[in-house]
Amino acid sequence: MPGPILQVALPSPLRRLFDYRSPAGVRAEDLCIGQRVRVPFGQRQMVGVIAGISDTTEVPAAKLKPAQELIDLQPLLPESLWQLILWTASYYQHGLGDTLGCALPTLLRQGEPAIARQDLLWQLLPGAYPEHPAVSRATKQKQAVQVLAKHPHGLSHALISQWGLTRDALEALERKGLAQRIHQSPHHTAEPLPLLSDIPLKANAEQQAALEAIAGKSGFTAWLLDGVTGSGKTEVYLQAIERCLVAGRQALVLIPEIGLTPQTMERFQKRFSIPVVILHSGLNDRERLDAWVAARDGEAGIIIGTRSAIFTPLARPGLIIVDEEHDLSFKQQEGLRYNARDLAVYRAHLEDTPIILGSATPSLESLHNVRRGRYQHLRLTERAGNAKPPGFRCIDIRSRKLEAGLCRPMIEAIGEHLKQGNQVLVFINRRGFAPTLMCHDCGWIAECTRCDARMTVHQNPPRLHCHHCDTQRPQEHECPKCLSKDLRQLGAGTERTEEHLAQRFPDFPVLRIDRESMARKEAMQGMLKRIQSGAPCLLVGTQMLAKGHHFPDVTLVAILDADGGLFSADFRGPERMSQLITQVAGRAGRADKPGQVLIQTHMAEHPLLINLTEQGYGAIADMELDARGRAGLPPFSFIALLRAEANNANVANEFLESACTLAENLSDQLGLAVDMLGPVPSPMERRAGRYRAQLLVQAKQRSTLHQLLHHWLPQLESHPLGRKVRWSIDVDPLDMF
Template identity: 50%
Template sequence: MASDGANPAILRLAVPVPLRRLFDYLPPEGIDLSTLSPGQRLWVPFGGRKLVAVLVDMVPESPLAQLKPALELIDSAPVFDGCCRDFLHWAADYYQAPVGELYAAALPAALRKGKPADHWAEQWLQLTTEGKGLPETALSRAPKQQALLQLLLERGRQSRTQLKALDHSTATIRALQDRGLVEWIAGPTVPPAIPAAEATAPPELNEEQRQVLDAIPVDRFSASLLEGTTGSGKTEVYLRLMEQVLTGGKQALLLVPEIGLTPQTLRRIAARFPDRSIAALHSGLAEGERAQAWLSAAAGQADIVIGTRSAILTPLPRLGAVIVDEEHDGSFKQQDGVRYSARDLAMVLGRNAGVPVLLGSATPSLESLHNALSGRYQHLRLRQRAGNARPPQIHLVPTLGQQLEEGFAPQVLRHIGETLARGEQALVFINRRGFAPALTCDDCGWLADCPHCSSKLTMHRRQRQLRCHHCDYRRSLVDSCPQCHSRSLSALGGGTERSEELLARRFADYPVIRVDRDTTASKQALDRLLAPARDGKPCLLLGTQMLAKGHHLPRVTLVVIQDADGGLFSADFRAPERTGQLLEQVAGRAGRGDLPGRVLVQSRYPEHPLLQLLLEKGYGPFARQLLRDRAVAQLPPLRAMALVRAECEEPRWAEEFLETARTQMQALAPPSPQLSYLGPVPALLERKSGRFRFYVQITAEKRGQLQPLLARLCQWAEGNRNRRLRWAVDMDAQELS
């Protein structure tokens, strides 16, 4: 369809639907074309629905004969700049994802729903001409008004958000308005207020930290892996790099793996940079708060942006550096929808913007370590703990044949008691929440299974519930066997809730703080739970991997790992790597202050060679051995891998779809030493939420061999008409479950 004249009058839009292409529309009726620019959002009709789309381009003609007009322009100015749009399109091509869904993933929920960007424009309070002319002591008889007047004189205009955080009341503001001394004006948004913190001076850097900072250029792209032992001062390196970036008038982006790490990170950064604008981006924020923070970052007003995975998709017009903390963490990989890796996209973003990218971890992922060892990344190291802290002593506690009390060896309980008696803190790591992972009948062998998943129901005794931790199915805790009606039911295994009961009973004089998903469901809950531990009083911390990451608790001198064996015998080839990372991270919580630390690791298989290697030589030699094993098995990161997934309530349909998909791919690229196929095979968790799940695995010598193959596959698969079947391409897959 040609447009009238030579001017482009066809809108090419990214629509949030699972189709890998752009869609052509006519402009909204009566609109001035000069008001349209790529990056703006529009309401469009699509299949009987009204969706929010993003304008990507304007072209003079379309191959389609009939086009619908867009309904309405939402934005007066683009919300995505050109650099961000190029980045999102690259990511869509690489991950074989619908570009409209990637734009939707980049937007905060409020903007995804079509709310105007200026809906969150702040009201700012500023001095009038008369107010600026007053002497500093003019309102000394009204101290609250005087304090607010002084604030505006010293800092300039303040937003409602900032005034609320500083406890300036509406009555005080109104009194100054009545005097004609202040006035409200509309202005750009600011991020949600960061908890107040006293400014802190930076500590003295040690020689290793100085060498690392000197090796990172701030004026061009560089890719660096910072491998620093737990407690070695990686965060201080991040802060110094941020300082250099901010001095140059740029923005710094810090990615953290979990929401729970953001409050303490925010406090530390706010204390170091009290005069800088800081935006937080994570799913724990209210809808309006996240929209404000996103818009502040996208407008270049936020100097520092701290966020979880999706923050990598945010427009940052003044980007100066990207830092990924705990880069090994699996939460940086999106596991549904658009299956991107924020860690890997950080490298692309840095390269496009010409800025340094720093990946930090005490236990680097094998992917990043391989890139560092092969020279693709600069390999930086911090080998010594900061200050006077020393590495903890690690001891294996064999449990095979021992009489355990709720999973604890007698000597372990004795060490916990001695630690608390000295006025110190102990941390117990158990990577299972709930009271017990299974409930069984002693008479007939019945097990409480999830009706929707290939898994057992976990017993939560305090809530008197059986829950599935995969689909969240719940039912009341039964008192008798539903199969034979026997009342002889037994809880198999242990979880955090069961251990909490034992430890609270054994050490009744000390608080037991349980940290898992059940106790941290509310906003800021993790921060509140850990407050007593940060105060330094003797206590016992008990929890899952939420306790393993990033927490600085200098009074913890004993760490107990109740079960080190879980990932050593998994069918997932990545399980040993994750086990090693987790054990090393948990052990790193001990002895971070002046007091020496000790780690007790319980195991039924203390002679396992990987466990011995990890505990005797450390994570570095352990990871290098895993890399050698992966090379022999021709697995990532030595080879590129993608999965084609399918799931359906009828397993036969999913398997048939993948059989056909494999046939299609093999016709285009037959199996060879450089390219191999496996499957269809069931996922490790074969059934989830009532759907059976299978995948085909494709491994290749180079990623370039996979991209054209997967693109052709997606073209074919989009023609699949079975709406009860879901399929997805997972490039650089991290999970086989």
Template identity: 45%
Template sequence: MPTTLETNSTNYRIRVAVPVHLYDTFDYLVTEEQYQHIHLGARVSVSFGRQNLVGIVVEKLPTNQPIQTKFKLKFITEILDEHAILDEKVLSLLTWSAQYYQFPIGEVIQSALPTLLRQGKPADLLTRVWILLDEHAETKIKRSDKQQEAYKILKLHPQGTTENILNLAGIETATLKALAKKDICKCVHEKQDLSPMPMTLAQMPLTANEDQRKAIDTILKAQNKYQAFLLDGLTGSGKTEVYLQVMERVLKQGKQVLVLVPEIGLTPQTISRFQSRFHCNIVLLHSGLNDSKRLQAWQHAQSGKASIILGTRSAIYTPLPNLGLIILDEEHDLSFKQQEGFRYHAKDVALYRAHLEKCPIILGSATPSIDCYALVEQGKLKLLELNQRAGSALMPKMHVLDLKVSPKQHGISQLLIGEIKRRIERKEQVLIFLNRRGYAPVLICDSCAWQAKCPNCDANFTLHYQPYSHLHCHHCGTIHRKPDHCPQCNHEELKPIGMGTAKVEESLNELFPNVDVIRVDRDSTSRVGSWQKIYDRIQTSEPVILLGTQMLAKGHHFPYVTLVTILDIDSGLLSVDFRAPERTAQLIVQVSGRAGRGEKKGDVYLQTLRPDHPLLSTLVNHDYRAFAHQTLKERKAALLPPYRYTALIRCESKNQQLNQDFLQGYAQNLRTNANELIDIWGPIPAPMERKAGRYQAHMVLLSQDRAKLHFYIRQWWQNMLHQKPSNMKLSLDIDPQELS
């Protein structure tokens, strides 16, 4: 039984969210003086078990309430912040997120903090300011273009400028350090000035067409109140210009704008558009920043100094005292859903945050998700359509190439090779899309048909030749050297089957030896700044062949690309996942949208073995919206999401029978208690049953009543976690977007 402690000297208590995988908050004692000065949302150092942890104060308990606990309470070790670093609305957002996604509140809050704050470092980090020392240093740096560029920018700021501004201008810290070694500049540390910077226009807005003007006016009528908009605009229809003109009005009111993009690769061009339009403090928040820069950007946002906050998924939890608008660009993109650990969806969190902040939110896409079309149908999103490309640009014409009858060379249709040649001769650019890294997806023995399979996964190794010949499993990360002969029959002829981007690059260099072929995938852009260099090269009018994966499909503006081709679309057409047609249609439209965005008309070629597939027919003869509305009808008839709410339980261990038996017991219990409210699929093996040496099983829960689904999950999920064997890993995914 709990014991009651009633000594007044220890009756000052706070409740702390501690970053441990437990679903509770924990009570700690404080002195009377600490109790008076401590703030909700401030960090405290606490002793938890045998370790010291940094937690966040989430509640101050009444002093007239006796302490009831079976544990002896500890005093906090230290108050780390004089003021709250997380405001009340962000704490509410984080609490809601922890409850909705059924994840420990301490770990949810920790994920919203920069690394240095999680480690207990001071919140008032000093700013690095670079000052020019030598105004006549041209001869010292004549061999380095980077240093010359940095030198020119420093000369424009004789009083010095912050490292953050220099980085945003494309100047790397390593370049500044190189200049400092030559005594051309120096770095000093100053206390940050966190006062807001007024916004002024650096460039006048473009003239909006009728669709853009209607969208802008409609959104502006919703200022200072919650309303959610779906901006459904064809590729190249000027969605960004709508964002900019709405942002201008919000910024003039002294409010902040939060812009979320799906991946880091989109931030350089987006921030360039913002900087060319607005004179104001713009900060970036994404995983590519080092710890000190991320903390500095976070502080500028949290203090109100930053007017525009541009970030990826996790930026949705950034404290913003004057938030006036949220924009989520490319809302359909799967990158907005966290797939590990705390599995939140930034889009759903953004909608709830806009509701809490009483501000409008814009979800923009050329290929809106089926879920968003359903929200429009339910009246929860207001639809705004942009039906024409900006300026004089025309929509590209789509062509389907039947690979069964079309002659091929290096896996590329002869007709397509001719089209590429014509575009290059006309000094135009070509984009070739293949969503497969490496050289070849299969390595096979010509003699006995042995295949190079990953020993830890139900998957083939991918063959790579860079930086050396090796086999790489893209699922678990295992790397082996490429064998010289077949390990099964000792035959020396091992043959690569299929095409990856590296193999296509080799083929294109052979077919077009006088043309630059630029490969854009995770392997070729792993170095810092490499993607920016590639992007700058594409923005010139020189003929070039771009070859890449998903990185090329997401919202980029390539004005000189007139021909786009997708080499292999069939894998998306044949998947068993009910969302695969939606993802495939979005991919086709998004990649196609990179063509003909300038003054010249564009063409799109799709290579396929299934030219008569209904999805292709719909996209070629109609458009994405026709496909989406047909898909909505099919989902409604089959009672698939978004017409039922889902939760996915993943079970992982070294024994598949253990997984199946464990899940089956809970499935039976749920069927008994939930009657017909919840439909249960499984347990069944995962699509990739073995991954990284462990077996995986799934159980999917579906219900038309979201509240009831969450009620039953809350009742038994933590019980499952307590009763699972120690060698088993369980995870819960609310509103899953993938079933792999």
């Protein structure tokens, strides 16, 4: 058959490639793996990536279509990143085309050129001067020469009106050979910039030891920077990045949430004068591509982003940092269910660069890797400067009267700290006004019609809202079951707590930080500026407040409900609860003022709470790791979760029963030691109108699990019942629900 056969990865969850002939007029020597091509697919056109080139195909010649266009002259991605994407698709058992779709910016998936937006600049040419004869009688052109002379590297076209110039005058200068228009990337710098714009802080002994250890090894090494809250982990990052930049390399910094981006950018831009770019889902398509290209071309020395930024190409990779490495936000929960933290470690290995995983509450997986010698352990046990760890006290609220979820000792403590001119953080991990609306006469409860969940009461605007499927409806004013008007809003969320505190402390502003209040762009940045002003105020919020924020004037952290994680059905419940309490508590006493943490609980004698408040997170982590080892749970074993959902519960269960039988037969044939747990209904069986069930696969060896998945999933893809359900596989799941 004439011409090479292109094996193209297209954006599809199917784990297969599609064969095409090479485009007309394209020579075989101009084709290579990693280039984008435009191809016909059914009745439409699609953009795919060449994943293989072959001389043969199983597709009949009459059905083999030619690709329409070769988009790139060179591979789109560097070799190390291409290998990372191949490994990601294989490890997480996902289609290569869909994996590339997650890794590439939207405009590249649509076939746009892989170039940044170009800024138009006007620049004087040699020989131009204000008294030049060609402009002696042209006042506006003469003025333009004078202004451009002040901008030797070019004046942006967008700014010409601010300088009183006109386009006609500049174009006249261009025709006379006195000026030219040039195009540059928005991240281009005309001349080398000084590396630092601010002096680094003096590192304490522990920070200095960590920096020397990191600098003392070349090539790939995984470092776990285990530092208590407020110990100066960010300063270690900054000084490690400085050494990376001095060596002519780039640094990639992953953070868990968009909400942390503004303060992270501000801290990095204050320290470094070189270009710093951000990558997250809040950018528009053009901004994302510009940042992607700046990183690929080496124009940006520092790249900061959320989990998808792990797929950003770097011209000169030198260091990867994952801040708050324990955070669940690094795990994608839909589609390609990858863990950006784990991919960061593998990418560092591929690129032979060091990686720093930082956290005050390291994940048990990372601590397990330290025990096995895979990661090097760096500890920061003291807070930076004169700051001291906060003191803990549990308040037993059994038999106490609560006002909007707060007991009297808590309210009194809040008042004392506010009177002293300090700030108070009130943590309640429930959005809305109240979690339940109930009829006092007959016991009816407002439930979601599409989920096995109660509707949350919201006041601004008034509505009932399901936080699982996003269903919303107006609040009832009478019980639909008994027509009683005695409907009661039970429990407290952030809105109710905010309202009560505003009434109780009218002289102090109450700032609420949750998903609803921070929905507007720049809202988080504006709120943080108000907090950083240092004026006494009350902060009320969810776990958005727990992640890495530096609030030097917060002296009291009030945790309103610590009992939720004590009896979790998930084996990771104790770990997550301990992490959350520790992270929230870490916002108190981060400067010269001593901090205090008050925890409301019905279980003041619970061993987990006692050990956490008296011995700290490290003791809990050691206990949990030992317990997991005895029970054979991750990280001492490896699991994958097969989920299925359908409009009918029986169909989902039938598919999983059949899948379980297939897996058991394959395990016997291949001699694999694999345990199958289920199928069982998901903890929330009905969600968004569909019934869900799950099947857990567990093995003591990672290779054993993946060997089974490699043979099992192709059979599921062709299974007749597989077309009647929506199913997915989650390798190394962190959310069992």
